[in-house]
Amino acid sequence: MSDTIFGKIIKREIPADILYEDDDVLAFTDVSPQAPEHFLVIPKQAIATVNDIQPEQAELVGKMVLAAQKIAKDKGIADDGYRLVMNCNEGAGQTVFHIHLHVLGGRPMTWPPG
Ligand code: DGP
Numbered sequence: 001m002s003d004t005i006f007g008k009i010i011k012r013e014i015p016a017d018i019l020y021e022d023d024d025v026l027a028f029t030d031v032s033p034q035a036p037e038h039f040l041v042i043p044k045q046a047i048a049t050v051n052d053i054q055p056e057q058a059e060l061v062g063k064m065v066l067a068a069q070k071i072a073k074d075k076g077i078a079d080d081g082y083r084l085v086m087n088c089n090e091g092a093g094q095t096v097f098h099i100h101l102h103v104l105g106g107r108p109m110t111w112p113p114g
Contacts, residue, residue, distance in 0.1 A: 003046075004046070004097055004098040005096055005098075006040075006042050006096055006098040006100065007046055007098060009026070009028060009042075010026055010042070010044055016028035016029070016031075017029035019039055019071050020041075020067050020070065020071050022063075022067070023044075024043060024044060024045075024060055024063050025041055025042065025043055025044065025060075025063050025064050025067045026041075026042055026044060027039055027040065027041045027067055027068070027103075028040060030102065034102075034104055035083075035104040035105060035106055035107050035109075036105070036106030036107055037072075037075055037077050037082070037103070037104065037105040037106040038102065038104050038105075039071060039102075039103050040100045040101065040102060040103070041064045041067045041068050041100065041101040041103065042098060042099065042100045042101075043057075043060050043061075043063075043064060043099065045057075045060065046098050047098070047099045048097045048098065048099070049088050049089055049094065049097060049099060050086050050088040050099060051088060052099075053099070064101045065084070065101065068082075068084060068101055068103045071103065072105060075105070077105035077106050080105070080106075081105065081109070082103055082104060082105030082109075083103070083104045083105065083109045083113075084101055084102065085101070085102040085104065085113075086099065086100070086101055087102075
């Protein structure tokens, strides 16, 4: 699979405001924030879409959620609440084909999202 912009962030070929990193995942502030707090959690392993996640990658996806939880707590948005979103394919608004968990918080979230 050809590299995406997120692959370049992982390799530090382009800059990002990195919030968290471990062996498996990376988190950084979204360049186009849709809430006062909006960051992305990505796996270091390139997976194009949610449709491509394999059963053996379930733990990796769980680590993405745990990283989101940790950062949300560190940022002080966990108790008020935050939203996790993974857009899958163009019809859902996916523009970068390296899976990513949007974490949005710091304001009330409406539902349905539209
Ligand atoms: P999606 O539309 O679900 O594929 O979300 C892609 C998100 O990635 C979007 O909210 C904007 C963000 N994004 C795109 N390019 C960059 C970048 O170069 N740096 C950062 N930090 N975020 C980016």
